[in-house]
Amino acid sequence: MPAISIDTFFACSLMVILVLSAMAGTSKLLSPYINNAIDQDSAERYKEVSKYLLLNSGNPPNWGQNPAAMPETFGLAKTSADSPYELDVDKISRLNSENLYTLNYAQIFTALKMPDVSFRIEIKPIFEVSISPTATFNGTTETTYEFEILTEKHGMLVQADVKGYVIAESYLEATFVHASNGRISLNITLPNDVNGPALFAVLAKASCDSKVVSFGVCAFTHNSVEPEPKGTFLRLSPLNYVLNASFIYSEIALSSAYALTYGYNSTLTQTASNNQSATYDIPRFLDSSPQILVVAGRNSTAFFTEWTTYPQVPLQMGANFATSATLSNIFAYTYIITIDSALYECTFWFGGPED
């Protein structure tokens, strides 16, 4: 075959491919603009789905409390809730992958009974608390640590009342409440005969509304090696006001456990234990605050602390739209929700197959 024919064949093929690809690409890029009416229907539908999930308790209504129960229909509302958008503390905790009794996305997707809807849910406190160690002052009998605490929402400082708890081996101390304009320095003093690593837990209540509470936790070195990351020694799973602490290593021996809220704190009572796990009763505080649950113990010879919150937030679960390679539309809806009389922010992202 002469070279000119091959040239022509390739040139024609290239043109055809180019034109077809351009048509496909253009229609794909323009489809969200062309299908505006369809989008509006989808937006309305997804909005109603998000409301349904927050206003209905699902079936069985108490599927959150029972670790063995799987929801036949999915809903997050508290059974016999006092107000709309009040969610069940256990149903929320079971969405967190850290929980032993977590539901995976496939189970939720099946219970939702909408095969053409994929979604992602995020629940978090309304503002963030960040703790950073700034200085250490060593004394002969005690050591003072200075921390900077920031309370902010999207970079905007939030006025809050801040309360801290320090936990080390056989040691629990609560700080006074400090008024913060969004940035505050707190000093913590620990006796040198106390063993660490220590844990500094902070609860912050917004000055403008006592229902808006957030938290932050920072582990730091004190008479010890560097603290290990969260979840190294125990998997903590609060459910139905019982805390299950599953051991990651067999040589673990637990010493104490605490429940901390903004207004109250309590030592937890161990109700059962074996060589793989231990359980504690969680008190029902009348406080608009998440509970920070701390369990302390020893792995062989090293002291450790592990913590979680009840409800187990912040959490994100569901389909990951960030890495989606498709050009389908994503719809987001944000709500203010109540869990155990404290306010949180809940965001749904919805997407589905392109029409």
Place this chain on the structure above:
Amino acid sequence: MRQNMGQIRIIEAFLAVFIIFSSFAVSANLTITQNKTKPNDLASVGLQALMKLDSDGSLGMCVDDGNWSALRDALNLALPAGVSFNLTVYSAQMQQINTAVISNGAFSSQDVAFVEYICTSRSSMFRCYIIHLYLTVAA
């Protein structure tokens, strides 16, 4: 000579196909972001925020105390980032009560959502307040 030219054109064609397809592969991963917020959605968000703030009577308490800065801060926390609001509190006789502006910035959009909310005081004397909340998405 002619054969060599043919080979070069084939290589050119392959290169062109490779470049075009790689550009499509890259552009397919670019998600179109259209941040559309309808006034109805904003009104729904605003109403829900007011309801939640009022669930323990703190909204009425702020009005009773004339604590307008707390009301502004609470709305700033409860509303999503990027939403501008302007709130006015009226008495049952539709007389403006708030003595300070309760807002987080000037409105820069024509699409303004409106929410009317009625709240009551939980103090010993019964009072009824009418709250008008205007919302828009900040530019």
